[in-house]
Amino acid sequence: MVEVPADAFDRLAALGMKWEYCERAIRAGEGARREATPTEPPTAPGLRDWIARVGMLRHTMIIEEGWIPLNHKNMALVVNPSQTLAVGVLAGDAGTGWPAPLKPKSRYPKGQAFANAVAGEDLTLFSIAEAGHPEVLEPERIEALDLWLLLTNRVRQGDTVTIYSELSHPESVNSSGYIVDWLDRVILPRLTFEAVIEDDGRDDDGSIDVPVEEI
Numbered sequence: 221m222v223e224v225p226a227d228a229f230d231r232l233a234a235l236g237m238k239w240e241y242c243e244r245a246i247r248a249g250e251g252a253r254r255e256a257t258p259t260e261p262p263t264a265p266g267l268r269d270w271i272a273r274v275g276m277l278r279h280t281m282i283i284e285e286g287w288i289p290l291n292h293k294n295m296a297l298v299v300n301p302s303q304t305l306a307v308g309v310l311a312g313d314a315g316t317g318w319p320a321p322l323k324p325k326s327r328y329p330k331g332q333a334f335a336n337a338v339a340g341e342d343l344t345l346f347s348i349a350e351a352g353h354p355e356v357l358e359p360e361r362i363e364a365l366d367l368w369l370l371l372t373n374r375v376r377q378g379d380t381v382t383i384y385s386e387l388s389h390p391e392s393v394n395s396s397g398y399i400v401d402w403l404d405r406v407i408l409p410r411l412t413f414e415a416v417i418e419d420d421g422r423d424d425d426g427s428i429d430v431p432v433e434e435i
Contacts, residue, residue: 224407224408224409225319225406225407228406228407228408231406232387232406235305235368235387235406236285236287236300236305237281237307237387238284239408239409241277241280241281241284242277242370242385242387242408243409243411244276244277244280245272245273245274245276245277245280245309245370246273246370246372246383246385246411247411248272248273248275248276249268249269249270249272249273249276249372250269250374250381250383250411250413251272252268252269252271252272253265253266253268253269253272255268256268266311269374270309270311273309273370273372274296274308274309277298277307277309277370278296278298281298281307282298285300285301286301287299287300287301288301290306295308296308297367299365303365304365304366305365305366305367305368306365306366306367306368307367307368307369307370307387308367308368308369308370309369309370309371309372310326310327310369310370310371310372310399311326311327311328311371311372311373312324312325312326312327312371312372312373312384312386313325313326313327313373314373314375315373316371316372316373316384316385316386317371317373317384317385317386317407317408317410318384318407319405319407320405323400323401323402323405324371324373324386324388324402325398325399325400326371326398326399326400327373328398329396329397329398366389367389367390368387368388368389369387369388369389369390369399370385370386370387371385371386371387371388372384372385373385376415378415379414379415380412380413380414380415381412381413381414381415382410382411382412382413383410383411383412383413384410385408385409385410385411386405386406386407386408387405387406387408388402388404388405388406389402389403389404389405390402390403391403
């Protein structure tokens with residue numbers, strides 16, 4: 221049983237977030253995953269899941285809180301109005317959603333662009349009004365921008381699927397491209413669904429990065 225810390229919702233509120241926003245994104249992803257057909261590629265369920273999670277999270281934050289989309293290369297984020305915090309979604313491993321001493325690792329290695337984002341470098345902002353026309357953030361804005369990630373780990377057991385999640389602040393990307401350390405973590409409630417489709421259990425976080433070494 222995963223116990224959600226009593227202050228989790230307060231900590232989300234301090235970041236300008238709500239659990240219901242994260243829940244909407246996770247539920248949208250799971251629903252989209254179930255729309256995949258047998259004729260699609262094997263990674264289709266996970267890719268549909270990621271696209272829906274990103275889309276719903278950004279849509280919700282834009283509508284509910286006035287946030288704006290942030291795109292850089294293969295990263296799809298959403299940024300708060302004061303441009304101090306960016307949030308994205310990412311697939312985590314079995315440590316996702318469990319309190320310390322356990323800690324998660326990104327399921328897949330990330331590329332240099334993602335490493336730069338974690339370090340607070342090299343981000344391009346796209347406004348809603350001028351989608352597709354980049355506005356490079358000023359250096360002081362980039363330095364102030366904190367990256368947080370809605371990590372999810374989907375676990376299928378028998379006739380149920382449980383999704384563990386957390387909103388966490390990555391510290392660094394290691395030499396193999398994996399996030400293994402975190403500055404802060406907010407453990408979120410788990411969600412359970414009926415396992416109504418067959419899949420190979422693979423997830424996808426929209427990444428096209430190629431790992432250069434095994435860990």
